[in-house]
Amino acid sequence: MLMNDNKIVLAYSGGLDTSIILRWLIDCGNEVVAYVADVGQDDDFDEIATKAEACGASKVYVEDLKDEFVNNYVYKAIQANAIYEGQYLLGTAVARPIIALRHVEIAKREGAKILCHGATGKGNDQARFELAYMKLMPDATIYSPWKDPVFLSEFKGRTDMIDYADKHNIPIPVSLKKPFSIDENMLHTSYEAGVLEDPSKRYDISMFKKGTHPFNAPNTPEYIKITFENGKPSKVVNLDNGHAVKGPTDIFNYLCNLGLKHGIGIVDMVENRLMGMKSRGVYVTPGGTILYNAHRDLESITLDKEVQYYKKIMEVEIGKLIYNGLWFSPEFEFLMKAIDHSQKSVNGDVEMVLYKGNASAISRSSSSSLYDGAVASMDEEGGYDQTDAKGFIKIFGIRLKAGSKK
Amino acid sequence: MLMNDNKIVLAYSGGLDTSIILRWLIDCGNEVVAYVADVGQDDDFDEIATKAEACGASKVYVEDLKDEFVNNYVYKAIQANAIYEGQYLLGTAVARPIIALRHVEIAKREGAKILCHGATGKGNDQARFELAYMKLMPDATIYSPWKDPVFLSEFKGRTDMIDYADKHNIPIPVSLKKPFSIDENMLHTSYEAGVLEDPSKRYDISMFKKGTHPFNAPNTPEYIKITFENGKPSKVVNLDNGHAVKGPTDIFNYLCNLGLKHGIGIVDMVENRLMGMKSRGVYVTPGGTILYNAHRDLESITLDKEVQYYKKIMEVEIGKLIYNGLWFSPEFEFLMKAIDHSQKSVNGDVEMVLYKGNASAISRSSSSSLYDGAVASMDEEGGYDQTDAKGFIKIFGIRLKAGSKK
Amino acid sequence: MLMNDNKIVLAYSGGLDTSIILRWLIDCGNEVVAYVADVGQDDDFDEIATKAEACGASKVYVEDLKDEFVNNYVYKAIQANAIYEGQYLLGTAVARPIIALRHVEIAKREGAKILCHGATGKGNDQARFELAYMKLMPDATIYSPWKDPVFLSEFKGRTDMIDYADKHNIPIPVSLKKPFSIDENMLHTSYEAGVLEDPSKRYDISMFKKGTHPFNAPNTPEYIKITFENGKPSKVVNLDNGHAVKGPTDIFNYLCNLGLKHGIGIVDMVENRLMGMKSRGVYVTPGGTILYNAHRDLESITLDKEVQYYKKIMEVEIGKLIYNGLWFSPEFEFLMKAIDHSQKSVNGDVEMVLYKGNASAISRSSSSSLYDGAVASMDEEGGYDQTDAKGFIKIFGIRLKAGSKK
């Protein structure tokens, strides 16, 4: 798809790839609006904007999506205890929908009909972007250079790109020399590709861009109390020094810093990409891990037993949907109606201890607790008639006996 | 149910409760065979046997179930990644079926028609024992004193029991003074009841009978390699000192000791009992946690993506079945046929680091690995045509577009 | 539980059993309020009220629950496509919650603390009533005579009951001589017990109290069009004669009569009761079957593919919950939030043909249809690029190839 004379909105990161794409699209005769999404990655956005202009962008949008990201995406994922393949807290996957949503909003504002992103043809992100575009702007044309034979024939490898960059005065970032690639946002930092592609090779604990490994975390545990309202954190108190934090984004940042300090939320795993191939990644999700553990713990006293059971199955599904780029889909909306409802009773406090990679709940309480000490107690009757259990089990066993007599 | 002139097989622990039950059944005119199951709890079985005889048992069976427990119960649960409510590795629940199975075998050998156990009417264990009895010996009579109004009227509280014990020279164990109750076997030690019944009260890290809390674990990490065959561990090598361990039980004990040393596998949670009430427990599952993490990690490269997905849902169900006492049930057998089949390819090595409560996989390899470095790679093509992804996503999005145009 | 001096609200049917219970409770010294629920069974409610008074009821409530039953229970079950074990449309189970709800309301109005029903100890209805009572009035005392040893010892069999009835001038209904028992409401008529208890014995097609068997149904098909709004029927037109019906209850009654005329909705099945034993029943659900088929058909064009998939799984669960008496439960509410949401787009018309037991959709259309003729067409391109499918399938097959090369 060689295009010219179009207006294109490009999701621009400031890196080599999207800089080349930006310049090349212009060379092909198009107008390109650069859109930079700030979801908390550690970047100099002024510098990125300047770079986009230098590459020829007709306009640059730098969008601060952090508050909305935390409140409407990260916290929703935590309410759902969304997790992929038992371990991955979906740090990249949760950020993609909001990036795509703003992308579409800008395209509509700019009257552009073409959306372009720089995700590769092997990864999940292309699907996360494109499925969101299709849902949110079904008549848009999606241009994905890494799946365009014309673009691919021009840029067959790193050498072609570096040559092109040199020729067009596009600065080549140092990160090119990194032995792996990094994705970063408020929720997590991921390390993939390069030397990590051999799943039998241990990762180097010095590779972490931020935070520390448990080996190097403080020897002293730190205690915090997290208060939840409707399944979202509304307050964190540091129990060691009394420091209190409020407001969705501040709470999240505070917990991220604590998590980074204590080496919390590192996962080294092999996952199955949407496309079916297996892929190895190392994820660091410091604040998300603390919140996930705390939230799940609070649910244990505030959700009904059978709601927990059905929600547990849904969590597997919701994690899969988010991973596969289906945040904006009818089925996500369908399942989230139940999840949203369940969170009305998830109110209360959880105390956590943070220590060398561990983020463990040690106390939980709630005004809407379903825990009934008297009924549960092994020491008192609590209105429970033990002989009832006899009938319960006998009836429970009727079909077992029936089957056994055969 | 006041019985006399019957032959009863009693599951006897040596504790105060079953000693009183034993004696009382004899007083009522019955013959009682005492059956002591050794599933690895830290007990003096000779002493227990002597005590049973002193209480009047006509015969005492002390059954060493450890090897069978590890190989046919613990390892099967690990193959299924069985877990209850996201956290509990089912230490007590996995031991109950084998205890009940041998109980039934002894009853048959002894020609006894009555099975008696000392589990209370509020807990899960009564169901785990009785459902197994019903399945394995449907014509047996189950006698559960804690659900018998006659017994209950005689023993209304601790005082009645202590009086009765004094009167019959039954020694009162020191453990009565414990502020909580403990269940122990090879797989785990659990701490429940008493002071732990308030879920907002933190547990005391000095309460652990065995092992250590992460706070007190060594400052030096320890590296091991676990080899699996068909989803069961067949070898462990300590990578720090080269020490190798083989044989199902030896491997398990070795990993338990390592886990205890490094404070691994402690869970403080509120769970939903089969009977529906919520209950707080602290579980320590040292070797089980190491194996669970290693096994799941190896599955990530040896199981097909969609098999992993279906297995993940089944794991929730299997965990629930085991918890609810349905190990010997048609539905457990039904689901386990699929699980068993899946384990044929779960072969290979996982390297783990153990450090202050963490048991993390850091390397995994397998001769039956489905990981294809070339296809996964972000750096090479690997026979993957990136433009295929375009069609994939476009088709994936057809229904999203259709819905969106409405 | 021999009670006296209490105020009891009894769910009274007018039959022999509840008449005896009513009288006996009074004999025991209690005040009894009789509550008769009209859910569309073919009864003379004046006569029943008179009978209750004759038996000594201090007050009689005859409650017409029909409109509410249809609109808030039957139609909700149809929105969920709720079905038990693949066949049973839950005719009895859907009626129990509303009967129990009004029971509780009357008890509260009357200041009564005791709720009594006449369901037996072997069936599902006891659970449906009692679980609803527990949820809606957790402090109520439930009195279930058929599970009360005192009552049972007094009434050991039919003879005792007939003697008691004779002695107290309680009329003995003819239905006693029926070779099976019938439950009837607007949604269905069920035939169980007696001669039907042998699942290998065919039922007699002349046994049906209402309607006809397909063998005897008209030889001429009848065509209707059902309009749905938000998943509920809002209009039915008879396409043969142009007759139009509106209003929830009128629509339902009209469809029931059509269904009865054409022998629609007869199911002869063996089901698993909540208690675990298998049970044979013959159910006739004429209008419900027509609506179920029509509703499911309309969903096929108005619900997204993946929503249909998740809803299908939920339908199995919701059917089970309703069957088990858990209409008023947190998990039912949880799942129904998703179902309710899904029904917003279930608008449109379905044409059905009714003929000798068949109720088949033959045409469906909707302003919110997701059916896209151009994309679906095998004759035109419709904006679909066939070569996209190549990439789709190749990527879909990546993991299959990976597994196959092993």
Next chain:
Amino acid sequence: MLMNDNKIVLAYSGGLDTSIILRWLIDCGNEVVAYVADVGQDDDFDEIATKAEACGASKVYVEDLKDEFVNNYVYKAIQANAIYEGQYLLGTAVARPIIALRHVEIAKREGAKILCHGATGKGNDQARFELAYMKLMPDATIYSPWKDPVFLSEFKGRTDMIDYADKHNIPIPVSLKKPFSIDENMLHTSYEAGVLEDPSKRYDISMFKKGTHPFNAPNTPEYIKITFENGKPSKVVNLDNGHAVKGPTDIFNYLCNLGLKHGIGIVDMVENRLMGMKSRGVYVTPGGTILYNAHRDLESITLDKEVQYYKKIMEVEIGKLIYNGLWFSPEFEFLMKAIDHSQKSVNGDVEMVLYKGNASAISRSSSSSLYDGAVASMDEEGGYDQTDAKGFIKIFGIRLKAGSKK
């Protein structure tokens, strides 16, 4: 992909499309082996073979797959009660795997590396063929002309094809004039496309190639008894005339004829294709419907309650897998291990009545029946203690009460 000098095995139907493909591939310089699969479609296979040769095939294989199709595919699907979206008995989808399997076997025998089929780029069959090829012969090249831009540019519409056929003396079949398209095999006949593409248009009951519509079916019901062994039919007896049929294929053909005679198994539905678009089809599955109903009925007395529950959920998944072309997949094999196991107890007899579109079970019996008349009976005690139910329900309701007091 313009190929030459290759050896290609083409799945050849004898129709216009595959005749053109056959000829065209030869014109491009390839050797083509024609493979004709006989899965029971009503064709003259000698004529088809002659036609293939006339088109230039170097060799023609006509493979009779009927016995294997019935025994290893149709009956397996029935054991699983496999069904897609609640209605479609998967007639086409179940035939594709065996066709693909033999295709691969022939390619291997012939030393050919290229597999070619004539399925279009919009339908499901392309995926069913290609996914099977990928699994069974991962190194094969798949050539699908309808997704090849070169082929597509040459054959832009029907006119191009007819011109090409004329030029190469390829006979143009009458079926081209059909207002819809038909797929036929032993299990079903499907009617799709053309005038059926408008889901609001009723189908014409005279369109059926075989069998009759219920309107025209006999006025007299017919009674049969089907005997199952391990979930597969082993004998059918016509209860009206005593005629008995044995042997898998004979049984199936006999039931198909009966079904066709009585208008059984017609489904008019809109389904979701794998590709995501909705599609309308009319399916006639006469013998399959009788067997499905009979098999499910027999399971109701021979499968444990909870096995039935888990199997019901699996059935939805297995139906989806078969529909999506994943018969040869690790996840199908995984789930089928459980299904296979469950069928060991599915032995016994089911009596069915066939009448004007209805195929209803009216009697079922089994030597391994789990139905316990005494326990189920409402008239006798049967070893069931009604007071047990009291405890059962009270305990069942504990969590409901706990939640309600909030």
